[in-house]
Amino acid sequence: MWRIVAAVVGLYRMVMDATRELFIRILMGILIFLGYVLLSLFIYAIMRRIMVPQKLHTLPVHLQYTPGCSDIQCPFPQAELILNGGKKLLSSGQYYKILLELEIPETNANQEVGVFMVNLTFHSTDGRYLSSSARPVMIRFKSFLLQILYTLFFAVPLLLGLWEQKQVIELVLFESYYEPYGDGALSALVTVQHHGVQLYSTQLSIEANFSGFTYYLYQWPISMSVIVIISIFVSLCTCTVLMWVSDVVRDYDEQRRAALQRRRMIQARTTGQAAQNGLGTQRRGRGRQQVGSNTALPPALEETTGSEISSEETSTVTGVEDLASEMGRGQSTPPPSITPTEGSVTSSDYSAGFNDVLSSLHTLSRELDGQEVGVANRNIRYRTGH
Known part of the structure; x- marks a missing residue:
């Protein structure tokens, strides 16, 4: 029951608000119409006063x-x-x-x-x-x-x-x-x-x-007054509509520019987040490529962050890929003999670690080809140790 009463009250308020708004718009329209009519009459009166002088x-x-003077002088x-x-x-x-x-x-x-x-x-x-x-x-x-x-x-x-x-x-x-x-x-x-x-x-x-337009204003005052007043009224209404349209177009342009700027900001933010996510993924991938501390690697891989890759470093990466491919085909020779000392790694452990390094190098080469951001923020140096 209370829901029905609340719905009726809400409908009543909505109808009253719509009626009030409609009444205000009608009243404003009537006032604007009367104002334009009076303004047209005033403009016509001034124009006739200026253009049509007394006939x-x-x-x-x-x-x-000169009394009593008839002389030629x-x-x-x-x-x-x-x-x-x-x-x-x-x-x-x-x-x-x-x-x-x-x-x-x-x-x-x-x-x-x-x-x-x-x-x-x-x-x-x-x-x-x-x-x-x-x-x-x-x-x-x-x-x-x-x-x-x-x-x-x-x-x-x-x-x-x-x-x-x-x-x-x-x-x-x-x-x-x-x-x-x-x-x-x-x-x-x-x-x-x-x-x-x-x-x-x-x-x-x-x-x-009189001639031209002034002649018609004087000869047919009633007909010309009606025509001129209607023309002035239509001109005023046309100017008002054009001004309103220009305001609407200006507001639309401002909203469109603001929306375009917000869209660009969102795209820039999304691109930055994607770049950060790609960099984090590359770092995590490279972290998984590290070899355990119990494996002695003849080649040492050192990472340096915060610097850009130059042309020499790019050629170094290419050399790493070539070396990895040659070693994968069995063209590499085992390193020179190392005299085992106390606490050092045996040859079998050395071979196993060397194979892990090769697989890591292949993985790193594929990631470097697919991730430009990671290549731009990493400095890879490769050196051979005996």
Whole structure:
């Protein structure tokens, strides 16, 4: 019973932990989504603010006349407009179309003036000349009969003040004026180059010429805003995924390098242990080859540890093998006669010990061929004693 209760409690805790983790992930996903949406809107607003300036600027032009002066030496009617006061009107790097709208009454004086020139000049903040344009202006001609018919047809609106006998002329001064970067236009000087011109009002219109991506942003603001915001959102998500993938790949590379280093350390340790085990086996094999103390050996075998085998010692080992093979075939002659003394070994004991040495030499030669580590750490010297 208690086991069932414990299993149910464990399952409940596991489900609650999984639910909590899922809820946290969903909440983080929603927050990241909303954050990316707000960031996309913010980026689009800044981009539109920079790329799409105000389309149209309209400035009234108040011409300054010199009262009672009609001489040619008198200054022409002119007006100066400040373009870069508290707020800069023209955006740097943008092209503009500049028009001057003249409201001219159909008086006999204006009919007699005929053609007159209107000039527009831009100056920078330091008073430097930037650009200038001059265009001719003339009111449209109407014959005497046409004026009578026109007056009779519009008599009622004219009497009620709803209509006026005037002409509105839109004069294009700049088709494509380029506002330079840095020191742009500060002021514009409008000059009417005739003293006898009569005007009701004048205003300067500055219209931006959009092209390329800016044109689409201005002409279709809703569609382009949706497209641009979605593009920015997708770009942000793509950058986030790429950064996450790069982190995962970097962690995987670090783990792989650490595993490879551990594997190399284990292989090096295993190789060292194998070398030590081989050296110990060789030492134990050579220990079994030693002859008992009661046998007098004419050849003496001396082992010296801790030194490396040179080329002379390798040739000595080869000589030992050749001598062992010759003695095994019976080509060796017995040693010279030894006068027995008290406590010495007899000839029969000498022969038996000599045969044991031969077998030991054969065994040693085979082990030297199979164990490179043992050969590298041993120094075998062979000398013949009589």
